[in-house]
Amino acid sequence: MRYNALNVIKQALTGHKDWTPAWRDPAPKPHYDFVVVGGGGHGLATAYYLARIFNKSSVAVLEKGWIGGGNVGRNTTIIRSNYLLDGNEPFYEFSMKLWEGLEQDFNFNAMVSQRGVLNLCHTDAQRDAYRRRGNAMRLNGVDGELLDTAGVRKMAPFLNFDSARFPIKGGLFQKRGGTVRHDAVAWGYARGADSRGVDIIQNCEVTGFRIERGKCLGVETTRGYIGAGKVGVAVAGSSGQVMAKAGMRLPIESHVLQAFVSEGLKPIIPGVITYGAGHFYVSQSDKGGLVFGGDIDGYNSYAQRGNLPVLEDVCEGGMSLMPMIGRAKLLRMWGGIMDMSMDGSPIIDKTGIDGLFFNGGWCYGGFKATPASGWVFAHLLATDQPHETATAYRFDRFRHGRMIDEKGMGAQPNLH
């Protein structure tokens, strides 16, 4: 049944009897033209666009647990396209444009909310860097505004302007940035893909790749062998683990990123705000919780939980920037596993193995990329050619010295 106001009203009056499962629970078939490994946001989006844009009818998504259980299910929900480098900015803007029409496209309200993303700067050098970035955005046709202190004060008068250790000198504002209800993204893509014939198979872990003479023929799973014309892996967080089954070492480390949410509060913070002199960013959800985070813990981890130093560091930043949140209480904290790549940018590429494709290395920026990542990966799988916005996301860029290093931190994943 289509989701719209009329049906919601009709069902409300008749006891909600006719709603059907948002996606089926099919048994795996012996063979698909396309097997997408990973039922997270990126995998589900890939399957959705394979069906929706490239008209592929034989597509399966294999998920080892429950769909949307990876980073799409635990993140701070921010979307933005305020990147600096040519290799990145067109891609993230492509993603932003897809967000802007996504809900109508897949018929699921994911609460895309463009309340703005404000990055604060605290030194002249930082302001120069933001100007360079803002200009790069504008040259790519993306909205961006450079604010001075007065402009920031007007937008967020509750920030600490009067007794700050690192005074606010201005900010880079992207009005079209904002937040999205993260779980709904996974569910919306799943429902949209399912309705176009994609088999979404949960509790089906890929245990190996069947590779013969340099070609990937299919995947071994906990539910048996599944043959595939092409296999696309989109399991960020576990990329190293999964690709190791195909004998690959990656320019990626897995790290833990923590995120935090407060109790529900009446709305007080308008959009997304990031602190430029500490590790803190925050937005307020439609339920009223302050959703905030900071830096990764900094050590390799698959434990899906972090430790106190980062939590305290984040709250110190928060209390330094907006001391009005002191009496708000932290309700829940969690950790997600990040594919931290060697230059802070993702990889969407063929592998050295025929028929095996890879999508990963999203660092902690994968959520905002979900629609574009799915689209361009579907493009690569369907056409064997990289999408025009993703031509730089190649494995060999490290070999050839063409890194896409937004922060200039070099080959140390925990610094990106």
Next chain:
Amino acid sequence: MPSLSALTPLGAAHPKTNQIGTITLTEVTDRALASLTCRNASMPAFSAAASSMGLTLPQAGHWANGKQSAIWTGVDQWLIDAPYGPDLGQDLKSVFGDSASITEQTDAWARFDVSGAARVDLLERLCPAPSRRMTPGMATRSTIEHIGCLLICDADRFRLMCARSYAGSLHHAIFTVAHSLW
């Protein structure tokens, strides 16, 4: 004698003392410091030189008292603490010669001594080091409000040392917490 006058780490002509409740907080400026590191494969000569000047070199996590005391700061490395003199580094170099790398550090550090019955209650609210379990002769690095410190346990006091440029912030941190105890 140079014709210039010195300032304390807190920026005054004379060291500062604060009495807060039972806590006494004292800025100490009459000591000279130098780091002393044994060079590769030079331990015999290095030890002999140390003995010749009556210097006891303690194990990791400790310091040894004396006219010139030594605080363990790293592998084969100690911070030597002596009465103030113009160039402790040079004095040590003349004893240790090629067996050691020596760096004059007198003005690299600020030192605050904390004494009084509540000193452990204070330190528990300042730094992660197990101050309640420390006994005289123990010394460790720790952090206080993001400031790297040396924490040295003496019979009736703790000595807290930090890089000199942080002196004001460290003093502020100790002073504020001490006040909150009363």
Next chain:
Amino acid sequence: MSRVLGGLIDRNKPIQFQFNGKTYGGFAGDTLASALLANDVRLMGRSFKYHRPRGPLTAGSEEPNALVTLGTGVYAEPNARATVAELYEGLSARSQNHIGSLSFDLMAINDVLSPFFAAGFYYKTFMWPKAFWEKLYEPVIRHAAGLGKLSGLPDPDAYEKGYLHCDLLIIGAGPAGLAAALTAGRAGADVILADEDFELGGRLNSETYALGDQSGSAWAIGVLAELASLPNVRVMARTTIYGAFDHGIFGALEQNIGGKVRQTLWRIYTKRSLLCAGATERPIAFANNDRPGIMLGSALRSYANRWAALPARDIAIFTNNDEGHRTARDLRALGANITAVIDSRLDAPKSTDYPIHAGAVVTDSAGRLGLRSVTVQLATGETRQIAAGALGVSGGWNPNLHLTCHQRGRPIWNADLASFVPNTAPVGMLVAGAANGQMTAVLADGMDKALQIMTDLGIVAKAISLPVAEETPVRLTPLFHVPGKGRAWLDQQNDVTVKDVKLAHQEGYISVEHLKRYTTLGMATDQGKTSNIGGLAVMAEMTGKSIPDTGTTIFRPPYTPVSIAAFAGRSAGRDFRPTRLTPSHHWAAEQGAVFVEVGMWLRAQWFPRAGETTWRQSVDREVLATRKSVGICDVTTLGKIDVQGRDAARFLDRVYANGFAKLAVGKVRYGLMLREDGMVMDDGTTARLAEDHFITTTTTANAVSVFRHMEFCRQCLWPDLDVQLMSITESWAQYSVAGPNARALLQRIVDAEHDISNNAFPYMACGQITVCGGLRARLFRISFSGELAFEIAVPTRYGDALMRRMVEVGAEFDAVVYGTEALGVMRIEKGHVAGNELNGTTTALTLGMGAMVSKSKDSIGAVLSTREGMTAPDGLALVGFRPVNPSDSFAAGSHLMAKHGAVNAANDQGYVTSLCYSPHLGHVIGLGLIKNGAARHGEVMRAVNPVQNTETLVEVVSPHFIDPKGERLRA
């Protein structure tokens, strides 16, 4: 007043407090909730979605309903649980989440419209027309969001952090925790006993059963007195252990009463821990089970026994186990009229004191703002209305195993208790008593676990004598909800009903995580402490699987919500990070210098003089005076590293791209340090004081990371090299003295025996000298400004005096002191790169120093700097820019476009890294990076700055704007 006899409140200490503006009386020892109930106030809040009237469900920290805003103005704390808010004189609380009064909430219309607000309704609508989401739908939704309200003003209170170390942390001071603490305490172990409550004893304070010949609470008092006498035991009341982190580290939050600090956040380092957190009773869902007055049976006992408060005279009990009967006995003893005990079990115990309905269930309730009666379906199928102002519901106990899950431990199902019990716990943690599903002999369990831990730690411990407890084993027939037509609440705060779970199942949200996320079950401020199991049970019914096969929910920190300010402690506001002061800081402050934050440092940015109204006037004057005569600048913040050892030169040869082995003693050389990926990491000068002694300088920003990197090289790559490193940044006050009269000025400072003439002390010389009558000093003839310049260093304590002396003797030369702005102007004029150019994406080649990367030796970064992407002929290269029209300005961060053609990313040629007004040249100048830059000198380009809507014609020039041949600095 529904205050009865007894209890642990102190009737000698009456307290006045306010709720919603009305004044009430209570006693010391009350919570806000107990005092309100004792004043016959049952209605304390509204639910999140449907704005249903609510009173307390519990008497503890698991409370979903009775949330209030505590305090007023800047002191207002939203979402405080009335059930744990310790009453104090003058406490003022307000209810939350209503429009109009608490008893007449306009938003309660949502309750009438509830069919439209079923689980996930918002995912299915509000999509058309598209623009309406942001203009209409979302603002309406956001308007309804949240419960309490922040004041919007800075939190005025102080918070602090502290650190404790112990052998054993015992979490929970109930019977098991007290027995364990006494056992370990007597054995001499360092013990911390922490409990969230202000009155220690746990359930002992709420129950009437005896321990030996005394009441439970009296026994607790005795044990606590002994613990207080043990110097090795620290008892911490009002202290919540909110999280179990790696390797035995626990987070604790202590509420301070009456001190200068509102809360203390403790980090506790433990060798072992023992979780004695007890258990939480769970409700049974039935239609309209959320009315004020309906609460857990154990909560009713707490209010009655501990706080001497009865929420009503007529009280009914609904139970699936024997606990309900205990409740009935306790309340009756205090004078309550037990109108019925409704026991779902056919074999319910019997009593002559009050009616018992065996095999019966409660199917509905009535009462607009508080419970009036319940509808009971008897075993016969017949229904009956029973009057009750309160209903005690006992659905069984859930062990408080939360902390065992904080490191992803998954509990297992215990069929006897019909609940989850701990399976694995964090390393070093044991669980005792009810938290472990052990509902009887909890004292012995606490003692035994403590003994086990002592043995483990090698501490000799003895058994303690324990009182005999009257207790009975659990007898329970699982019942999680009563089937029926009405809405039966599972998660009361978030308004998740049995129907919502059924709808989630119908729509395929079956995995427990999907269930939670789709319905918001367990996502409220209580994190599902009383609701998760009920939700799982309903889902299990729908799927036909057992509860454990349906799923488990695990818990994440914090155990209960912790204020954000507590996590920050004192590191907030201006004290967010420490401040480093330079040796000349006090002098500069006296001069009225404007300071700027540079990392942790405060540096003088410029020194305004009388009559100067803009910063540019000050900076221009400082630059011009320096270039004309002499200027002084505090450069102490640059990192300085003492590099000593027999292999120091070889070491530097490998760390820097260019060579140092052949640097003569008494000479300085500029060094370029690369990362292993070939990008420039840092730059600075290195002086050779002796064959085996160098001093290396780093940029201010990279001082720490370069030292770390050099230690990595020393310890991890080349431990065979004899080299020792020591930071000497803080040991020396270092000043740059620059300008044609620099030498003349210094000659008035440097002691006469040191010849610093151009011949004796040429460009790039260095030496150890004395100044001002014998003070040891170091002198380096290096220049960042392009002028004849020196850097002079003296022991830091003399830095202030040296600055004053130089200013004094410099007067005859009209010497100025300049700040970081003038420093920046002069380095741009000279074409020296700095932080803006060393941005981590530039190579030696980019910066015009490709030739410095030696190919004849091993050095970090040399190999990978030759990759094709980093050596392409059209790569970015450093150039200078000047405006074609000298009166034009442009901005750092502008991008460069060819003179003609579209302004877009495809035509982007590079960007401006640094920019300043050059008073020397009389116009703005810039440095920047453009493609194939070296070949483009003379080209006119557009510096575009769309974010500020400017576009300026600039000419590409050499980055060296003054003295390109370097004659001045050699003068």
Next chain:
Amino acid sequence: MIINHPLLGPRDAAEFVYLGDANLMARPDWQAENAADLFYEYLYLRDNPAGLHRELWYHEQGDRSWLVVTRNTVTHEITDVTLARAQRQVQS
């Protein structure tokens, strides 16, 4: 986390700075014929195991030792800590 420093005993991991896989100590020979490939693999490719991981930590707020810590990346359990310098010297 707690790192049991071989000289100083248990220390809060917050005193340390993390670098990464201990294989970063095995810097390739700059004169090898395929030095470019060796350095690429050395600097960029990782085993990234879910399980035991030998990794480098620097005791920045301590004795400035670089340590090789063997830690399980799934449980965070630390099973071995040695001075990097000592380990290098044993190997060479």
